[in-house]
Amino acid sequence: xxxxxxxxxxxxxxxxxxxxxxxxxxxxxKSVSWYQQVLGQGPxxxxxxxxxxxxxxxxxxDRFSARQFPNYSSELNVNALLLGDSALYLCxxxxxxxxxxxxxxxxxxxxxxx
Amino acid sequence: GENVEQHPSxxxxxxxDSAVIKCTYSDSASNxxxxxKQELGKRxxxxxxxxxxxxxxxxxxxxxxxxxTAKHFSLHIxxxxxEDSAVYFCAALSxxxxxxxxxxxxxxxxP
Numbered sequence: 496x497x498x499x500x501x502x503x504x505x506x507x508x509x510x511x512x513x514x515x516x517x518x519x520x521x522x523x524x525k526s527v528s529w530y531q532q533v534l535g536q537g538p539x540x541x542x543x544x545x546x547x548x549x550x551x552x553x554x555x556x557d558r559f560s561a562r563q564f565p566n567y568s569s570e571l572n573v574n575a576l577l578l579g580d581s582a583l584y585l586c587x588x589x590x591x592x593x594x595x596x597x598x599x600x601x602x603x604x605x606x607x608x609x
Numbered sequence: 610g611e612n613v614e615q616h617p618s619x620x621x622x623x624x625x626d627s628a629v630i631k632c633t634y635s636d637s638a639s640n641x642x643x644x645x646k647q648e649l650g651k652r653x654x655x656x657x658x659x660x661x662x663x664x665x666x667x668x669x670x671x672x673x674x675x676x677x678t679a680k681h682f683s684l685h686i687x688x689x690x691x692e693d694s695a696v697y698f699c700a701a702l703s704x705x706x707x708x709x710x711x712x713x714x715x716x717x718x719x720p
Contacts, residue, residue, distance in 0.1 A: 528707070537615075537698050537710030538653065551707045585652065595641030595660065595702050600652040 497522065499588050499601035507607045508576050516571045516604045520588030526550070527569040528598060529561055530585040538585055544569055545591045573606075581608045611636040613701050615711030622689050623719050630714045632699035633681040639701040642682045644673060647713075648695045656697075657684070689718045 500519045508514055520527050526545040530538035540553040544563035563569045567588075573580055583605050587598035612635040622628045632642075640661035645653035659666045659673045659682065666673050670689075675682040686693055699711040 535713075537700075537712050538708075540707045540709070543707055553707065597643060597655055597658060598708065599655065600645075602652045 499586055499599055501584075501586050501601040501604050503604060504602065505605045505607075507609065509609050510576055510578060512576050512608075513572065513574050514576060514606060516573075516584050516586075516606075517568065518571070518586030518588075518601055519568045520586075521599055524588035524590055524599075525567050526589045526591030526596070527563055527567065528587045528589070529569070529571045530587065530600075531555070532583040532585055532603070534582070541571070576608045578608050581606060611639060611701055611703065611706065611709040613699060613709050613711040615699055615714055617714060618712065619715045619717070621717045621719060624689060624691060626689055628684075628686045628689050628693070628716055628718075630684045630697055630699070630716070631681060632683070632701075632711050633679075634701040634709075635680065636701070636703055636706070637677075637680065638703040638706075641702040642673070642675060643700050643702075643708075644684050645698045645700065645710075646695045647698065653698060686716075689716075691718050691720055694718045 502517045528543040529541040532538045542561040543551040547563045558574045561571045583603045585603045586601040589596040589598045615632045643658035646656045647653045670687045672685040696713045700708045
């Protein structure tokens with residue numbers, strides 16, 4: 496029974512570049528959320544998607560965007576990378592039935608911006 | 610919006626002792642409170658959760674208590690073991706909103 500998967504595991508980029516991170520939710524889960532975790536801090540909410548629709552957006556600039564595909568997988572895109580974007584990017588999936596639900600995290604993508 | 614505070618930021622206990630981590634939240638509409646354990650270099654793992662219609666929940670050595678009036682909830686770990694050493698995060702969620710995490714508590718269980 497596969498859990499949430501993310502790719503790539505690690506990524507090194509330079510300032511100004513663009514990055515795409517990918518996530519596949521647990522089978523049967525229809526909702527995907529993205530979080531940014533800076534070293535030493537708790538995860539910060541970026542986006543939530545359900546049935547390909549954006550359900551929520553955190554306090555992040557427009558350089559951050561995401562989408563969800565018909566198979567419920569998701570991509571997070573970050574444009575014009577800044578040094579401060581260096582972080583662990585976590586994807587979490589949940590059933591998407593509505594109401595408070597447990598979210599299960601993937602292993603994350605560690606992004607380093609030089 | 611919701612704000613979650615967590616204390617202490619670091620906690621060291623002797624093996625076999627108990628550990629308590631406390632979180633407070635600001636949005637009285639929050640009704641789901643999970644706790645996650647994150648070991649170094651690994652993903653956050655759900656260890657226990659509680660909903661607002663319950664005051665306490667236990668799972669073996671782990672328990673969570675919720676005081677809705679005071680808007681705080683706590684994680685209790687009894688008979689701590691070295692493998693309990695990790696960073697623990699609390700979170701709060703209200704319907705129609707999104708998870709807000711606390712800043713984390715680094716627990717060290719000393720042999």
